[in-house]
Structures are given as C-alpha cells and as structure tokens.
Amino acid sequence: MSDVTAIGELLIDFIEYGVSDQGNPLFEANPGGAPCNVLAMLSKMGKKTTFIGKVGDDMFGKQLKDALVETNVGTEGLCYDKEIHTTLAYVHKTPDGDRDFSFYRQPGADIRLTKEDINAEIIKDSKLFHFGSLSLTDEPVKTATLHAIEVAKSAGITVSFDPNLREPLWDSLDKAKEEIERGMALCDILKISDNEIKWITGISDYDEAILALAKKYPNIKVLFLTLGKEGSKAYCNGVTAFAPTFPKKVVETTGAGDTFMGMTLNQLLDEGLENIGNLSEETLTRILTLSNVTAGLITTRKGALRVMPDKAEIENYLKENNIEL
Numbered sequence: 001m002s003d004v005t006a007i008g009e010l011l012i013d014f015i016e017y018g019v020s021d022q023g024n025p026l027f028e029a030n031p032g033g034a035p036c037n038v039l040a041m042l043s044k045m046g047k048k049t050t051f052i053g054k055v056g057d058d059m060f061g062k063q064l065k066d067a068l069v070e071t072n073v074g075t076e077g078l079c080y081d082k083e084i085h086t087t088l089a090y091v092h093k094t095p096d097g098d099r100d101f102s103f104y105r106q107p108g109a110d111i112r113l114t115k116e117d118i119n120a121e122i123i124k125d126s127k128l129f130h131f132g133s134l135s136l137t138d139e140p141v142k143t144a145t146l147h148a149i150e151v152a153k154s155a156g157i158t159v160s161f162d163p164n165l166r167e168p169l170w171d172s173l174d175k176a177k178e179e180i181e182r183g184m185a186l187c188d189i190l191k192i193s194d195n196e197i198k199w200i201t202g203i204s205d206y207d208e209a210i211l212a213l214a215k216k217y218p219n220i221k222v223l224f225l226t227l228g229k230e231g232s233k234a235y236c237n238g239v240t241a242f243a244p245t246f247p248k249k250v251v252e253t254t255g256a257g258d259t260f261m262g263m264t265l266n267q268l269l270d271e272g273l274e275n276i277g278n279l280s281e282e283t284l285t286r287i288l289t290l291s292n293v294t295a296g297l298i299t300t301r302k303g304a305l306r307v308m309p310d311k312a313e314i315e316n317y318l319k320e321n322n323i324e325l
Helices: 034-044 059-070 120-124 141-154 173-186 194-201 206-216 256-271 281-298 311-320
Strands: 002-007 011-019 025-032 049-056 073-081 088-093 099-104 126-132 158-162 189-193 222-226 232-236 239-243
Touching (some): 002 034, 002 073, 002 141, 002 256, 011 059, 025 034, 025 059, 034 049, 034 073, 049 059, 049 120, 059 073, 120 126, 120 141, 126 141, 126 256, 158 173, 173 194, 189 194, 189 256, 194 206, 206 222, 222 256, 222 281, 232 281, 239 281, 256 281
Parallel strands (some): 002 049, 002 126, 011 088, 049 073, 126 158, 158 189
Antiparallel strands (some): 011 025, 088 099, 232 239
8 A cells, every 4th residue: 555646747857057168058857746756755754655647758758767766656657658758847046046937748748648547546555645736737637637536535535735836837827726726625635835825815814815715625624835935834623833944055946845745744644644634733833844844955955856855864954953843
C-alpha cells in the first residue's frame, strides 16, 4: 500500500543558472512538476509514494523516470507517449523575487494521459490521493483526473488538492476558476496560496476568505493557506492557527509550496487521517511551523524534486534556531 498516490504533471523546469561568456542566459534542466515535488518530500520523510502521469518517450522522459526512482517515488503509474514530447517549463526570476513561467505544453505529454492509462488498483491501495489543477486544464488528462478522483472517493480514500494556479496554461481565468472550484468541492484537504484565495473568493481579508471557503465547501476538513514570507494559516472545524516563516537566504522559490504541501501531508498521515477534521490549535500550529521550516529550506537551493530537505537537515535547523514544536 502507498501512503500517497498523486496524479498530474511531471516535467522539466528550466531554471536560470547565470549567463554564458557571450551574455546568453544559461538554464539547468531540473526535474519538476508540483505533484511529484509533493511526493518527493513525502518520500524523504519515509512515506511510500506512487505517481500517475505521462511523459514523452524522449531523453527528458527518461531523465524524469530516473529522478523518480532516485527519490523513491513509485513509477508503476508512469506512462510514455511515443508521439508527443515531455512538457517543458522555463522559469524566469523577476527583480522582486517572484517567478514568470513559460510553458511548452500545446501539446505536452502530461496532458495526453487518458482514463484508460490509469490503473485503479494503484489508487485503491493508497491512504491518500493528491491532485492539482494543472491536470484539469486540457483533455484527455482532465477526464483521467476526474476518473481517478472518483475511484479514490468511492474507495473511501482521503483526497487532497492544491490549485497551484498557472495562468498561462488556461484558456481563460473563468475556466480556471470553474475547474478549481470543482477541485475544492471534491477534496478533504485543501492547500491554497494567498493570491489564489483572494482571486477565488474576491475577499482581501484572509480570515474572512478562509471562512467563506469553509462555508461554501463543507467537505473540506482542513484548509492550509500559505502567505509567502508572511507565514501560513490553517483552519479546521472552527479552529484557526498561524505560524511565521523563519529567516533564510533565499536562492530560488520554485517548489516551496509543494514542499510545504508534502510536509503537511506527512504530518497529517502521522496524526491519522481519521482525525483530520478535529485538529487542535496546538496541532495545527505545529504542522504549520514544521511545514514553514521545510519549505524555507528548499528556497536555499535551486530545483526541488531532487533536493528536498531530509530529516537530519530539518532537525538541525530546528535545533540551531531554538524552534520548539
């Protein structure tokens, strides 16, 4: 049995790595894709994970499979497309520290995953099923994803969702909102970012926005809100919690939200998924604190999937900074 199975995109993130002697930008081909980043973090914490998705039958597809094997993410659900190449994303760091994404995905292999590609037994043999909105942008992967969610819910498996909005991949923001709201109506655990919750609710006050989502989607047992350098919040059955971030020298922020999600799911598994609807403020604060620390550590390096923090690194940081959980 897998602790967590995830469906979605597995791609190459080309991340800026300086300039050449001629002044041209240099890029490093990093394995990426939000669902797999989440699984890689979980695997670092000793959880058994499995990925469902599709890559091209090309050099990048082989690199990505090798990366999953290296990080102990199960590849039983990985498929190859012999006609369409692996999806690529170029990540440009803006002067304010944020990122711009340029995707090469029309088409890309990840959106070619079909319902028939999915082995339902992989999902049924999991404790938790995770997905994001990038596998809801196009067909046939949208139908495949909704089918996988239906399999999970029919089997009584806990479902988690991270919208992870990437505007360039949607035909319109109206369509993005429709599909992300569909995802929120199907999940038990939601992780959402500050800009996403403002956009989806139209409410600028975070506490009011959280309450609005909790009221609209009573199926969500626990909600996590990431606030970038301002920390994170959580809401569970009327109980709220907050934890700050901790100072680190930021190199690159790609994968920070995925790392947060992975560590959060790791802790929820440790707490027992049957308890996620009744978490105390103390427990929520501890979860947020550890997830913030772990997400912060990933920002001190380039890449994500292959370089997730391990237990020793996390414990050393907690000790060196006198952080009590």
